[in-house]
Amino acid sequence: MNVRAHVSMTFHLDKCIGCHTCSVACKNLWTDRKGTEYMWWNNVETRPGTGYPTGWEDQERFKGGWVKRNGQLKLRLHSRARGLTNLFYNPALPELDDYYEPFTFDYQNLFTAPEGDDQPVARPVSMITGEPMNINAGPNWDDDLGGSNLYAENDPNWEGVSPEIQAQMAEIERVAFNYMPRICNHCLNPTCVAACPSGAIYKRGEDGVVLVNENKCKGWRMCVAACPYKKVYYNWATGKSEKCILCFPRLETGQAPACFHSCVGRIRYLGAILYDADKIATAANAETKDLVQAQLDAILDPFKPDVIAAARAGGLGDDWIKAAQDSPVYKFVKVWKLALPLHPEYRTLAMLFYIPPLSPIVSTIEDGLFKLELPPDQVDFELFNHLEKARLPLEYLANLFAAGSVEVIKPILRKLLAVRIYKRRQSVERSIDAATLKIVEAAGTTPEEIEAIYRLTAKPTLQERFVVPPYHREMATEVWNDPLAHKGETGVGFIELPVRGD
Amino acid sequence: MHGLTIPAADFYDDLRQRQGRKLNGTTYPSLENALEVAEVILYLDPVSNGELAYRAFKDEEKKTGQKLTDLAESVRDTRISFADIVAQPRRQLTSPTWSAIINQGRAYSPFTLNVERLIPWRTLSGRQHFYLDHPNYLNWGEHLPTYKPRPDHSMLLETEVTRAEAQGMLMNYITPHGKWSIHSTYSDNHRMLTLSRGSYPIWLNDKDAKKMGIQDNDWVELFNDNGVFVQRCIVSARIPSGTVFVYHATERTVSIPKSPLRGTRAGMNNSITRARLKPVLMSGGYAQFTYAFNYWGPVGVNRDTFVYVRRIEEPNW
Numbered sequence: 088m089n090v091r092a093h094v095s096m097t098f099h100l101d102k103c104i105g106c107h108t109c110s111v112a113c114k115n116l117w118t119d120r121k122g123t124e125y126m127w128w129n130n131v132e133t134r135p136g137t138g139y140p141t142g143w144e145d146q147e148r149f150k151g152g153w154v155k156r157n158g159q160l161k162l163r164l165h166s167r168a169r170g171l172t173n174l175f176y177n178p179a180l181p182e183l184d185d186y187y188e189p190f191t192f193d194y195q196n197l198f199t200a201p202e203g204d205d206q207p208v209a210r211p212v213s214m215i216t217g218e219p220m221n222i223n224a225g226p227n228w229d230d231d232l233g234g235s236n237l238y239a240e241n242d243p244n245w246e247g248v249s250p251e252i253q254a255q256m257a258e259i260e261r262v263a264f265n266y267m268p269r270i271c272n273h274c275l276n277p278t279c280v281a282a283c284p285s286g287a288i289y290k291r292g293e294d295g296v297v298l299v300n301e302n303k304c305k306g307w308r309m310c311v312a313a314c315p316y317k318k319v320y321y322n323w324a325t326g327k328s329e330k331c332i333l334c335f336p337r338l339e340t341g342q343a344p345a346c347f348h349s350c351v352g353r354i355r356y357l358g359a360i361l362y363d364a365d366k367i368a369t370a371a372n373a374e375t376k377d378l379v380q381a382q383l384d385a386i387l388d389p390f391k392p393d394v395i396a397a398a399r400a401g402g403l404g405d406d407w408i409k410a411a412q413d414s415p416v417y418k419f420v421k422v423w424k425l426a427l428p429l430h431p432e433y434r435t436l437a438m439l440f441y442i443p444p445l446s447p448i449v450s451t452i453e454d455g456l457f458k459l460e461l462p463p464d465q466v467d468f469e470l471f472n473h474l475e476k477a478r479l480p481l482e483y484l485a486n487l488f489a490a491g492s493v494e495v496i497k498p499i500l501r502k503l504l505a506v507r508i509y510k511r512r513q514s515v516e517r518s519i520d521a522a523t524l525k526i527v528e529a530a531g532t533t534p535e536e537i538e539a540i541y542r543l544t545a546k547p548t549l550q551e552r553f554v555v556p557p558y559h560r561e562m563a564t565e566v567w568n569d570p571l572a573h574k575g576e577t578g579v580g581f582i583e584l585p586v587r588g589d
Numbered sequence: 590m591h592g593l594t595i596p597a598a599d600f601y602d603d604l605r606q607r608q609g610r611k612l613n614g615t616t617y618p619s620l621e622n623a624l625e626v627a628e629v630i631l632y633l634d635p636v637s638n639g640e641l642a643y644r645a646f647k648d649e650e651k652k653t654g655q656k657l658t659d660l661a662e663s664v665r666d667t668r669i670s671f672a673d674i675v676a677q678p679r680r681q682l683t684s685p686t687w688s689a690i691i692n693q694g695r696a697y698s699p700f701t702l703n704v705e706r707l708i709p710w711r712t713l714s715g716r717q718h719f720y721l722d723h724p725n726y727l728n729w730g731e732h733l734p735t736y737k738p739r740p741d742h743s744m745l746l747e748t749e750v751t752r753a754e755a756q757g758m759l760m761n762y763i764t765p766h767g768k769w770s771i772h773s774t775y776s777d778n779h780r781m782l783t784l785s786r787g788s789y790p791i792w793l794n795d796k797d798a799k800k801m802g803i804q805d806n807d808w809v810e811l812f813n814d815n816g817v818f819v820q821r822c823i824v825s826a827r828i829p830s831g832t833v834f835v836y837h838a839t840e841r842t843v844s845i846p847k848s849p850l851r852g853t854r855a856g857m858n859n860s861i862t863r864a865r866l867k868p869v870l871m872s873g874g875y876a877q878f879t880y881a882f883n884y885w886g887p888v889g890v891n892r893d894t895f896v897y898v899r900r901i902e903e904p905n906w
């Protein structure tokens with residue numbers, strides 16, 4: 088057992104309101120510079136839809152992630168040898184049009200327009216050419232099912248959903264959508280790292296954050312193509328690649344990442360988990376249907392004495408072990424088994440997890456009629472027993488979060504429904520009847536677990552949602568500098584101290 | 590506000606001292622520049638002056654017979670000045686001029702004062718009631734909220750003249766609150782326009798759009814007797830057929846081209862609607878139907894109408 092710590096996030100999709108506050112916070116903090124105009128390290132997608140960059144899940148085109156060939160994992164992008172011979176040729180790279188041409192507006196014209204008999208206006212202009220432009224793409228172009236016949240209908244996750252249901256989903260009485268925020272998944276088996284010819288990308292030992300070393304990056308952009316989530320971006324001004332850094336400077340000072348901190352729906356949970364690095368290869372190599380379980384198997388129980396012993400032996404401090412025990416991510420992912428990695432079939436072992444959305448629920452169509460009024464004894468149980476009637480089709484969610492396996496999604500939705508039915512019963516009827524308890528049991532849970540899930544879902548404190556131990560950066564500083572001298576110098580902003588006589 | 594009388598003469602005197610200005614021999618608090626105006630507002634408002642919050646509750650106690658001053662007891666010393674809110678955002682204080690209890694970091698939730706501290710609702714019965722027995726309401730059939738069918742477009746007389754030049758489809762136009770802004774919220778900034786479609790698009794149902802030969806992101810012109818609106822459109826299955834909508838309170842400064850039909854700069858979302866006074870809102874002098882600025886009075890009903898919708902080629906700027 089080789090125990091390591093990882094700082095991971097869980098997104099509770101039922102709580103996301105699609106406000107994009109997270110995207111704005113991230114953009115303002117990190118990508119409001121020359122060369123980063125089109126980058127959104129954090130973006131929020133309407134699903135069904137094609138996301139940003141548009142159609143990023145189409146790996147036939149973008150060649151991201153790993154594929155299993157003859158029992159071995161290979162980059163879908165190219166073999167190692169081909170990577171070197173094709174260093175200057177990378178056809179799988181997304182182009183600017185796959186993202187969007189960044190635009191601004193000629194606001195100055197509002198002040199400088201010559202006098203005339205019509206009101207002046209700020210026209211859209213390209214941030215690249217400075218010329219007037221027609222805007223035909225953006226980082227959130229299919230928001231709220233905009234252009235649904237072009238985008239939502241072409242969402243690759245419809246695969247396996249019957250054409251009748253797909254057609255119904257395009258009818259106003261039946262449409263449903265949810266929001267899905269995305270950042271870099273800080274994968275355990277990242278293709279961005281594997282594809283880099285310069286060895287510039289690395290996964291930090293202490294918390295698993297995947298970073299690009301800007302000094303080493305030579306701008307080959309293999310990572311951009313190889314990341315199946317399209318979460319590495321090329322900065323045209325510096326000629327280097329950039330990506331989400333999980334706000335590590337904030338983490339190291341005990342603050343939540345900006346996207347987390349600003350989240351209006353409070354859908355984000357951040358915490359440490361312990362995993363067994365020896366199990367990475369097995370987990371990434373598992374049969375497609377076993378991928379989720381194999382990844383869960385690599386996540387360790389931080390209460391087990393042998394795990395604790397191995398963690399200590401590996402150099403992990405007790406505060407990290409304690410943080411792993413209190414981690415909301417551990418609870419959602421491993422204890423309650425409610426959260427899943429996005430597209431596990433990419434085999435990068437994404438380390439951010441999603442609780443699939445349940446809303447909007449309960450609507451049945453019978454004899455072509457919309458039926459909400461069921462006999463009172465059936466209302467609660469209708470959907471529980473007929474998940475195939477859920478508005479967001481099971482197969483669709485399975486394609487997003489379970490490599491197509493409905494059997495992985497089903498127990499999660501049933502448990503989430505059981506929580507809802509139980510808590511509703513409790514607050515409306517002020518008592519729990521036998522039928523409800525039967526549902527609780529059928530969902531494989533207990534009233535105690537339901538209360539705990541409810542508490543962390545509906546009214547957690549910040550301290551319950553954000554559990555990250557101290558990073559002890561002062562000790563790292565001590566190795567090469569006197570902490571007091573260092574403290575006095577930091578405000579001056581030198582990254583490398585000037586040396587006298589140089 | 591809310592019929593409360595809050596004695597504030599001492600604070601008024603303070604202001605005369607602090608930022609006095611002489612006029613015809615008398616000293617008044619100066620309202621000469623924006624900063625001074627802001628200070629006056631903050632100093633005389635119970636949500637930023639704890640003593641006034643306390644006095645307001647005192648007055649409310651007299652009216653309701655409920656114990657209420659405890660809600661402001663601990664903040665009687667608090668004064669939030671303009672410099673304070675420049676330094677960092679501050680939480681405002683609980684006050685009966687609003688309806689929520691926001692003490693101890695509690696989020697604003699309307700009417701918690703009424704529900705939890707038994708301040709009667711400001712209606713004739715002191716409760717929430719839907720039934721309005723005012724004769725005007727009875728005469729207009731508005732005494733209970735009931736379903737009313739969509740009026741016929743000819744009744745509105747807003748498409749009569751345009752009918753002669755009619756092109757495209759006649760559709761119901763509505764202007765709901767936006768996703769990222771309501772009313773005059775500043776929304777034409779670079780960030781939010783980038784996260785939407787870089788303009789104030791016209792939403793259309795996909796099947797309606799098909800009938801008119803309109804595709805997603807095409808230019809569309811909406812017009813009637815009142816005016817004209819030109820924008821790109823979003824085609825979506827989530828819009829009901831027969832309806833066209835534009836999120837309301839669009840600016841007229843960004844991305845608005847000239848109207849091919851009228852030759853001049855196209856308008857904003859309200860250019861094609863017209864304010865109509867709702868007659869029942871002019872009834873007054875009876876219980877809660879009592880005029881108060883920004884509370885009760887006739888409003889312009891200017892959100893819906895009928896428009897002709899047509900596809901256009903790239904317009905001029």
Ligand code: SF4
Nearest residue numbers: 271272274277279314
């Ligand atoms: S999601 Fe992040 S860690 Fe995973 S492959 Fe992409 S850039 Fe690398």
Ligand code: SF4
Nearest residue numbers: 103106107109350352
């Ligand atoms: S800030 Fe939170 S609620 Fe808003 S879009 Fe982002 S993740 Fe969703």
